[in-house]
Amino acid sequence: MAGRRGHWEEIYRSRAEDDLGWYEAEAALSLELIAAHAQPGEAIIDAGGGRSRLVDGLLSRGLGPVTVLDLSATALEGSRTRLGARASEVEWIEADITEWQPTPDRHWSIWHDRAVFHFLTEPADRALYVNAMRAALTPGGLAIMATFAEDGPERCAGLAVRRWSSEGLAAELHRIAPDRFALIEGRRHVHLTPSGVEQPYRITVLRHHDGGRIS
Numbered sequence: 001m002a003g004r005r006g007h008w009e010e011i012y013r014s015r016a017e018d019d020l021g022w023y024e025a026e027a028a029l030s031l032e033l034i035a036a037h038a039q040p041g042e043a044i045i046d047a048g049g050g051r052s053r054l055v056d057g058l059l060s061r062g063l064g065p066v067t068v069l070d071l072s073a074t075a076l077e078g079s080r081t082r083l084g085a086r087a088s089e090v091e092w093i094e095a096d097i098t099e100w101q102p103t104p105d106r107h108w109s110i111w112h113d114r115a116v117f118h119f120l121t122e123p124a125d126r127a128l129y130v131n132a133m134r135a136a137l138t139p140g141g142l143a144i145m146a147t148f149a150e151d152g153p154e155r156c157a158g159l160a161v162r163r164w165s166s167e168g169l170a171a172e173l174h175r176i177a178p179d180r181f182a183l184i185e186g187r188r189h190v191h192l193t194p195s196g197v198e199q200p201y202r203i204t205v206l207r208h209h210d211g212g213r214i215s
Contacts, residue, residue, distance in 0.1 A: 004071065004096060005071050005072070005096060007157075007158070007159070008071060008072040008075070008157075009072055009073070009074055011072075011157055011158075012050070012051060012072050012074040012075045012078065013074050017051055017078065018194050019194060020051070020194075021156060021157070021193045021194070021195075021197070021199070022114070022115050022156075022191070022193075023193070023194050024052070024053060024191075025053065026053060026057060027052060027053055027054035027057055027114070029189055029203065030054050030057075030112060030114060030144065030146070031054065031057045031058070031061070033144050033203070033205065034058065034063065034110055034112060034144065035061060035063065037110065037142050037144075037205075038063050038109065038110055039109070040062070040063075041065075042063075042064075042109035042110065043064065043065050043066075043067065043107070043108040043109055043110075044058060044063060044064050044065070044066050044067070044108060044109065044110040044112065045066075045067040045068075045069060045108040045110070045111055045112065045136060046066070046067070046068045046069065046112045046113075046114075047069050047097055047111060047112065047113045047116055047133075048069070048070055048071075048097065048113055048114070048115065048116030049068045049069065049070060049079075049112070049114070050068065050070030050071075050072050050074075050075025050076045050078070050079060051070075051072075051075040051078050051079055052068075052079070052114065053082075054112065054114070055068050055079060055083070055090055056082070056083065059083070059086055059089060059090070064089075064090075065089075065091065066089070066090050066091070067090070067091040067092075067093060067108065068090055068091070068092055068093070069093040069094075069095060069097065069100065070093075070094065070095075071094065071095060071096040071097070072094075073094050076092050076094055080092065097116060097128075097129050097132055098120070098125045098128040098129055098132075099128070100132055101131075101132055101135055102132070102135055102136045106136070107136065107137065107138045107141070108136050108137060108138065108141065109137075109138055109140075109141045109142070110141060110142050110143075110144065111133050111136060111137050111141065111142070111143045111144070111145075111208075112144045112145075113143070113144070113145045113146065114146040115146055115147065115148075115156070115201075116129075117129060117145055117147050117164075117169075118147040118148045118156075118161040118162055118163065118164065119156070119159055119161055119162075120162065121160055121161065121162045126172065126176065127176045130173055130176040130177050131176070131177070133208075134177055134180055134208065137208040138208070139208065139209050139210045140207065140208065140209065141207070141208045142184070142205060142206065142207055142208070143181065143204075143205070143206045143207075143208060144203070144204075144205050145169065145203075145204045145205075145206070146189070146201050146202070146203050146204075147162075147163065147164040147169060147201065147202055147204070148161055148163045148164070148199065148200065148201060148202070149163060149164070149165070149188060149200035149201055149202040150163050150164070150165050150168075150200075150202075151163075151200050152199055152200045152201060152202075153199055164202055164204075165186070165202055166183060166185075166186025166187075166202050166203075166204040167183070167186065169202070169204045170182075170183040170186075170204065170206060173206065179209075180208060180209060180210075181206040181207065181208055181209075182206060182207045182209065183204070183205075183206055184205045184206060184207050185203075185204070185205040186202060186203070186204050186205070187202075187203045188200065188201070188202060188203075189201045189202075189203050
């Protein structure tokens with residue numbers, strides 16, 4: 001949607017990378033979780049990862065192939081510039097996750113989302129997101145999703161958010177796509193913003209399957 005895209009373009013154009021509340025010099029927890037589950041050569045997609053440094057860590061560890069999807073062209077260009085020559089090793093997709101669907105022949109083994117889903121406060125947008133995630137993931141693939149926890153912030157980047165427990169998030173995915181995602185792990189994580197504010201997150205890991213036996 002034009003309004004959503006414009007909002008995030010303004011955020012990324014007007015603020016330095018290390019002035020963003022979600023900034024991490026290294027995406028250590030995400031890297032730990034992905035490395036624990038990803039096999040060599042398995043495809044990884046970072047949804048909403050436009051300015052994140054996760055892609056740097058994945059490349060340095062030889063994980064991937066890696067795809068980064070974000071609705072902000074400015075955020076994606078910032079990461080491409082930071083990576084320099086290595087940017088050509090990454091697939092970059094500029095798209096709003098609620099409007100995007102992969103082609104039928106494209107699948108990823110790991111879907112990573114740090115702090116996108118909690119911005120989807122409307123049920124219809126969450127359904128579009130989950131349907132895109134289902135189409136993107138292989139059967140047996142993993143979704144690693146980080147959202148503000150139940151006691152986390154109620155707003156971020158000037159927008160309202162929807163806070164989740166891991167159990168609540170799994171239940172929401174089941175409501176949208178019955179029996180397609182199984183909760184594997186949920187953990188609490190406290191992110192320290194560049195300004196020193198603690199933000200409680202829930203990290204939720206789910207396995208995707210096709211409605212039959214979980215792979």
